[in-house]
Amino acid sequence: MNPVVHSHRLRVRYGETDRMGVVYHTNYLNWFEVGRTEFIRHADVTYRELEEKGILLPLTDADISYKRPAKYDDEVEVRTHVSEISPVRLTFSYEIVRVDDLEVLVTGRTLHVFTNAEFKPIRLSRTEPDLYEWLANQHAGVTVG
Numbered sequence: 001m002n003p004v005v006h007s008h009r010l011r012v013r014y015g016e017t018d019r020m021g022v023v024y025h026t027n028y029l030n031w032f033e034v035g036r037t038e039f040i041r042h043a044d045v046t047y048r049e050l051e052e053k054g055i056l057l058p059l060t061d062a063d064i065s066y067k068r069p070a071k072y073d074d075e076v077e078v079r080t081h082v083s084e085i086s087p088v089r090l091t092f093s094y095e096i097v098r099v100d101d102l103e104v105l106v107t108g109r110t111l112h113v114f115t116n117a118e119f120k121p122i123r124l125s126r127t128e129p130d131l132y133e134w135l136a137n138q139h140a141g142v143t144v145g
Contacts, residue, residue, distance in 0.1 A: 003082055004138045007079045008038040010077075012072050013072075021071050021072040025064075031076070032094050038080070059110050065108060067103075070106075074098055075099040079097060082139040090135065092109060093109045
């Protein structure tokens with residue numbers, strides 16, 4: 001089983017780097033957020049639309065492993081996939097890859113829980129069964145549509 005990987009390209013901006021021109025470490029977590037936001041967009045739904053329906057996806061844990069630095073003006077690709085899913089929880093995994101040489105710069109994962117607006121856990125399979133099925137298919141490597 002190979003999960004479906006969605007990719008999104010970014011160019012490192014000067015403001016994301018330190019004095020040495022190296023990307024400041026917390027920016028990778030911001031890029032993870034871009035990756036999962038764009039991933040969800042492939043389901044023809046946005047985070048905003050989910051929140052308007054009262055469905056939140058707060059982050060509960062994050063892991064990150066730095067391999068090589070990205071530098072100012074590098075083009076990078078954020079590769080995102082669902083690595084675990086249950087009706088209540090969702091884990092995204094990421095690779096940040098430099099486009100020029102395809103070197104993996106950073107890997108990581110973020111764990112999330114589906115909640116309502118009061119931050120009480122919900123079962124996405126009941127609340128939004130179509131979205132849950134789409135996410136489960138992405139995890140299973142099934143492309144639909």
